[in-house]
Amino acid sequence: MRVVALCRDHGTPSIAGVGHDEVVLIDDLCVRPAGLAALPEATEQLVVGLHRSEAAMGAVQSSLRRLGFDPMGVGIVELEGVGGDPHRLTVLVAGAAARSGAYPGSTPEQLKLAAPRALSRRSLLTLAAPTYIGAPAIEPLVCTAMDGCRVCTRACPVSALTWNGGSISYDKAACVSCGICVTVCPVGAAVNPEATPAAIEAEVGAIVTAADAPAGIRYVCRDGTAPVDQPGWYSVRVPCTSMLTVGWLLAPLLMGAAGVDALACGDGGCRLALDEHLRQRTVGARAILAAFGLPDRIGHLHPDDAFPRSTIPGGVFGHDGESRVIQHLAPDLLDGAAVRVAGGQTGMVRIDPETCTACSMCAVSCPTGALGSTQLADAVEISFDPSACTACGQCLAVCPEIEAGAISLEAGFDLRDWEQGRQVVRRATSRRCERCGGPIAPDPMLDRIATLLGDEHAGALSVMSTICLKCRGR
C-alpha cells in the first residue's frame, strides 16, 4: 500500500491521492516527524509532504529509519510549492511517488554527511540529528578507466575523482555531490542514488502525465529555494543544476512539458560557481531546438501550445540521451548543415592524416567505441561512428600528437555523417615482423619515432622496425 503523509498545517489542501493511495494528515509533521509513527502498518511505499523551510531533514530521516524506510527512497513533496491547490499537490505526489519507485537503493559508500552551511562546533552540537545526502559511486564493471578514460576526473569541479593507473579513486570528503560525474560519464558508470537518470525521468514523466494542463518542469538545486506561486511550473530537485545536460533540458519537452527551466541555489547564482555549465548547455539545447524547427521553451511556459510529445525508446535521460533525441528528430532537420551544440554530448571528430600516426590510442581509450581500430594484414584502420560519440574529449587527452593537431573534436552533429554510419577516417600501412609476420607498428608511427630519436639511434630503430617485440625477446 502506498501512503501519502502530509503535514496538516499551513492550509494543506485535502486530496484523494492517486490510484490506491491512502492519504494521512499529521499535525506538526514538519517540526515533529515522529508523528510518522501514525502510519498504517501495511505501508510499503511512502510519500511525505513537508514544509521544507521548517523541517529538520535530519530528524525526518531519523524518523523514517525508525519506521523501517530508507530515507533516500521516500518521496518528498515540498508543500511550499503547492499554494493550497489540491490538483497541484496531486501532481507533485505523483511525481514524488514515481521518483521513489525508481530508487535503486544505496550502499554505505553512497551516503554522505551533509555539511551545514557554516561548519562549526556549535552547528554540530546543536543539530538534532545529522542529514545525509547521496554520494556517487563508480561501478567498476561499467567504468572504462582501465582503458584510459578519465572524463569524470576532468569534469569534477573539486578534484574529488582522480585517475589511479587504471581505476578511479574517489575522495568523499572533497566531494560536493554536485552530480556532474553522473551525467558526464559517457558510459553511465557513475551512480548517485539520490538522483539517477531513471528516477528523474520517472518523476518528470509522472508530473507531465498527471497535470491536467501542459506543465513546465523546473529543475531546482538541492540547496535552492523552489519558487512558490508559479502556476504551471513544477519543481524537480537535482543535486546541482550544473549536472544538467543538453539531453536533460530537452527531455521534459519531448515528454510533453510546456516549458523547461533550471534554478541554481544561490541568490547570486550557483553556490559552487558552476553557472557556466548550465548557461552553456542552455545554449546547446536551444541550438538543437532551432535546428529542428522546434519552439524555444527553455525558460518559457506555453501552456496553451503543447510541445509535440515524442516517445523515444530507451529514454533520454541516460548518457546517450542527446544522441537518441537527435536520431528521433532527424527527419525534421531544417537544413543539412552541421549543428554546433555548446556543452553537448554528441561530437564530430576529425583526424588529420598528415599528423596522425595511426597509433590507435584514441580508439583504445574511447569509452563508447565511437572510435575504433582494426588491424588488417598490412594496414591499420581507425574508424569513427559519429552517432556513438558523446564528445567526452578522451581521444584528445590521450593523443600523443594533439599539439600537431592530429585529432580535433567539436561538440555537435552532422546528420549527413550519421547517415553514413561508421567510416574509416585514417588508414596507414603497417610494418610486419620479418620473423613471425606479426604487426609491429604503423609506418607513420615508426617514422615519427625516427624523427624524435634522431640519427644516433637509427640502428636501434631499424631493429625495432623489422623485428617485433615478441621475437626480439627470443
Added chain:
Amino acid sequence: MNLERLARLRQGIYRLAAAGFARPRSDLGDLGVSSIEVLVGLDLFDYPFGPAWEEVARTLEAADPSQLASAHVELFDRGVGPDACPPFESAHRSEGRPGAEAALYAQLRRDYQTFGLQPATTAITPDHITVELEAMSWLCRIERQQREAGRSVAMTLARQQAFLRDHLVSWIPSFASQLRRADRHPFYSALAAALHAFTTHDHDLVGRLLELEQPEFQT
C-alpha cells in the same frame, strides 16, 4: 548531538562488534542479552547504520548458542572451504606479495604501541578483526576522556582517521561482502552489514570532526 556522547556511542559499537566476532561462549558472554539491550537503547536511528544494528540485535536475540558456535568455526576458524571468511586484514589485502603480511603486522604493532596498547595474547595476530576493532574502541575511549576533560582531541582524531583509512575501511567492505555471500548464520550476515555501514560512516564522520578541531591535522 553531544560530542562526548557520540564518542561513547562509537566506543561501544566498536567494542560490541569486536565481541561479535570473538568465539561465542555458551552463555553468549559479552554478547548476551545485556548487549542487546544496549544496542536497542542506543537509539541509533539518527544514523544510516542504525537499522543494520537493530537487525544485529534481533538476530542475536534469536540465536541458538550452539549454532552460533558452529557457524563461527565454519566461517572463521577453518580457513578453507566454501564458507571460509578469514577475519584477518592480511587475508584481504596482501594479495600474496612476499613479506606483505609481516610488514602489516609490524605496522599494526607500531600503531598499537603508539595508542598505548599491548596485545593481551599472542594467540591471535595483530590484524585479526577483533584486535583492530578493539583498538578503534580504545581510541574512541581516549577521545571521550579528552573531551570530558576539555582537552584537544585533534591528535586522537587524526589517529582514528589514519587507522580507519589504512586498515579497517580498506578491507571490511570486502570481508563483509564475503560473509554475506556465505550466509552461514543470520547473525554474522547482519553483523557484517552493520559493521560495513558503521565503519564507512565513521570514516566520514571522523574526517568532519577533525575539520572542526584543527585542519592541519588532517592526514
